[in-house]
Amino acid sequence: MAEKILEVKNLKQHFGSIKAVDGISFDVYEGETLGLVGESGCGKSTTGRSIIRLYDITDGEITFQGKNIHGKKSKKELKQFNKEMQMIFQDPYASLNPRMTAGEIIAEGFDIHGMYKNKKERKEKIGTLLESVGLNREHANRYAHEFSGGQRQRIGIARALSLDPSFIIADEPISALDVSIQAQVVNLLRQLQKERGLTYLFIAHDLSMVKYISDRIAVMRRGKIVELGTAEDIYNYPVHPYTKSLLSAIPLPDPISEATRTRIPYEHEEVGDDAKSHEVFPGHFVFGTDAQVKEWYTH
Amino acid sequence: MTQQIPKEKFNIVGGNHAATDQLAAKSVSFWKEVWLRFGHNKLAIVGIIILIIVAIMAIFVPIFSPYTYSQQLGVYNGPPSAKNWFGTDDLGRDVFTRVWYGARISLFIGITAAVIDLIIGVLWGSVSGLVGGRVDDIMMRIADVLTAVPYLLVVIILLVVLKPGLVPIIIALSITGWVNMARIVRGEVLSIKNQEYVLAARTLGASTAHIISKHLIPNALGAILVTMTLTIPSAIFTEAFLSFLGLGVPQPMASWGTMASDGNNAIDTAPWRLIFPAVLISITIFAFNAVGDGLRDALDPKLRK
Numbered sequence: 001m002a003e004k005i006l007e008v009k010n011l012k013q014h015f016g017s018i019k020a021v022d023g024i025s026f027d028v029y030e031g032e033t034l035g036l037v038g039e040s041g042c043g044k045s046t047t048g049r050s051i052i053r054l055y056d057i058t059d060g061e062i063t064f065q066g067k068n069i070h071g072k073k074s075k076k077e078l079k080q081f082n083k084e085m086q087m088i089f090q091d092p093y094a095s096l097n098p099r100m101t102a103g104e105i106i107a108e109g110f111d112i113h114g115m116y117k118n119k120k121e122r123k124e125k126i127g128t129l130l131e132s133v134g135l136n137r138e139h140a141n142r143y144a145h146e147f148s149g150g151q152r153q154r155i156g157i158a159r160a161l162s163l164d165p166s167f168i169i170a171d172e173p174i175s176a177l178d179v180s181i182q183a184q185v186v187n188l189l190r191q192l193q194k195e196r197g198l199t200y201l202f203i204a205h206d207l208s209m210v211k212y213i214s215d216r217i218a219v220m221r222r223g224k225i226v227e228l229g230t231a232e233d234i235y236n237y238p239v240h241p242y243t244k245s246l247l248s249a250i251p252l253p254d255p256i257s258e259a260t261r262t263r264i265p266y267e268h269e270e271v272g273d274d275a276k277s278h279e280v281f282p283g284h285f286v287f288g289t290d291a292q293v294k295e296w297y298t299h
Numbered sequence: 300m301t302q303q304i305p306k307e308k309f310n311i312v313g314g315n316h317a318a319t320d321q322l323a324a325k326s327v328s329f330w331k332e333v334w335l336r337f338g339h340n341k342l343a344i345v346g347i348i349i350l351i352i353v354a355i356m357a358i359f360v361p362i363f364s365p366y367t368y369s370q371q372l373g374v375y376n377g378p379p380s381a382k383n384w385f386g387t388d389d390l391g392r393d394v395f396t397r398v399w400y401g402a403r404i405s406l407f408i409g410i411t412a413a414v415i416d417l418i419i420g421v422l423w424g425s426v427s428g429l430v431g432g433r434v435d436d437i438m439m440r441i442a443d444v445l446t447a448v449p450y451l452l453v454v455i456i457l458l459v460v461l462k463p464g465l466v467p468i469i470i471a472l473s474i475t476g477w478v479n480m481a482r483i484v485r486g487e488v489l490s491i492k493n494q495e496y497v498l499a500a501r502t503l504g505a506s507t508a509h510i511i512s513k514h515l516i517p518n519a520l521g522a523i524l525v526t527m528t529l530t531i532p533s534a535i536f537t538e539a540f541l542s543f544l545g546l547g548v549p550q551p552m553a554s555w556g557t558m559a560s561d562g563n564n565a566i567d568t569a570p571w572r573l574i575f576p577a578v579l580i581s582i583t584i585f586a587f588n589a590v591g592d593g594l595r596d597a598l599d600p601k602l603r604k
């Protein structure tokens with residue numbers, strides 16, 4: 001297996017009494033896509049934002065490329081970190097400054113880091129990035145409001161690529177887009193991953209899209225990862241009842257099987273402190289008490 | 300029971316994916332668009348024209364007038380005539396010259412007070428909004444205390460202590476006036492700082508100074524501009540009002556307020572002494588308000604009903 005690029009150990013992110021993320025652990029391997037799914041408010045986005053230091057974490061340890069990345073850091077360390085890890089945001093309308101042109105938005109990263117020698121090189125870099133996400137060089141002088149949602153998201157992707165990172169957190173990058181545009185953007189992300197050897201943490205609530213893009217999937221609920229495994233395992237052999245319930249909710253583009261599809265309701269069971277992560281197959285983890293996992297597994 | 304549709308029924312007409320990605324409209328920057336929308340607002344354009352005329356007159360009339368603002372011509376309370384277009388006052392001074400000289404003082408007071416409000420208000424509001432937490436609490440409570448004390452009381456006490464004059468009036472206007480600006484800027488900053496584009500800038504490694512100059516100020520500029528254009532007329536009005544109470548600039552200097560106050564005593568014998576400054580106060584305030592409203596509508600067309 002490839003090397004670990006990111007290790008999250010017992011990450012906790014509490015806002016006052018709200019436990020948005022409550023002790024989660026997972027690893028991300030170099031070159032893979034880890035899908036992070038769950039319902040609204042389960043802590044997916046918070047997890048992403050905590051990893052990229054937008055929030056100061058409450059507790060836990062995050063190791064990126066072998067270094068602990070939280071706590072006080074020197075400016076130099078932070079700049080290095082910014083170059084390696086980037087984020088694509090959910091709302092293509094809110095994530096681009098309306099007072100800046102596409103070129104200025106994309107160049108913001110290398111303006112901050114001083115990554116060019118002269119104006120010509122800067123312009124060339126902007127042009128290359130625009131083309132790499134499927135836009136035209138001429139678009140550099142346009143303002144964000146002149147683009148469609150899909151085009152805006154491409155600009156957001158170009159901005160994330162501008163510092164040539166190795167790890168990208170995609171925070172529901174497609175949920176605000178039309179279905180036809182979603183496929184375009186996801187394919188662009190896959191193509192970029194192949195070309196640049198990127199590693200993704202792909203946050204979403206659309207399971208079918210996550211299955212398409214992810215190598216492994218983590219299912220989150222109420223600030224905890226309830227199940228983690230390869231995309232194949234999660235889809236074909238789900239163990240946790242919450243995962244089963246989520247999977248049963250995916251509509252199929254086939255009227256005959258859709259007529260017979262029944263949703264499996266999920267009833268939440270409070271788990272005490274003795275609940276922990278169990279490895280049911282190699283690389284397939286389920287969160288619960290010993291008895292629960294045994295019961296789910298035998299079902 | 301799927302029905303087969305024969306292939307011949309379809310005709311490929313071709314398509315151009317590159318063309319669909321082209322942007323049809325001409326590129327328009329945000330401020331250009333604002334200007335276009337502003338241009339469609341007739342009232343605002345009238346306001347701008349009035350302000351330009353008032354400004355030109357205020358600049359040039361005292362320079363080219365045959366009289367100075369304090370020159371006594373020997374004709375007391377003379378009615379408007381070919382020599383003295385707006386008549387003369389009780390000391391025989393030319394009202395036309397004094398009205399435009401007064402325009403200088405009134406506009407100067409209004410604009411200076413607005414600029415001071417702008418500087419203090421933007422700094423106070425943006426620091427308060429950006430830092431947040433306890434600092435925000437303390438800064439906003441100080442602002443609350445200032446607004447809780449009756450404004451007029453503060454101004455009058457200040458003017459009594461400082462002796463009437465140009466500088467004390469400006470200080471008096473600014474000491475409470477910035478609170479409004481600070482509140483508005485704080486609100487803007489609070490909403491902008493959590494926008495995803497600011498988060499994106501932070502993940503790119505942007506410093507606080509970069510975020511303020513590239514993201515916060517450009518996006519808050521609209522609200523700041525509108526507040527400022529609406530602060531100027533209220534400052535002019537307050538000055539006129541204070542002058543009317545006898546707390547204005549000292550003689551022989553003239554502001555619209557002092558002239559109206561003096562003219563008020565002769566309302567039945569020499570009404571021109573009151574009418575001309577009063578009309579100018581009204582139309583200038585009207586013009587500033589029209590421009591401010593026009594700007595607000597142009598900046599945020601959604602606000603319009």
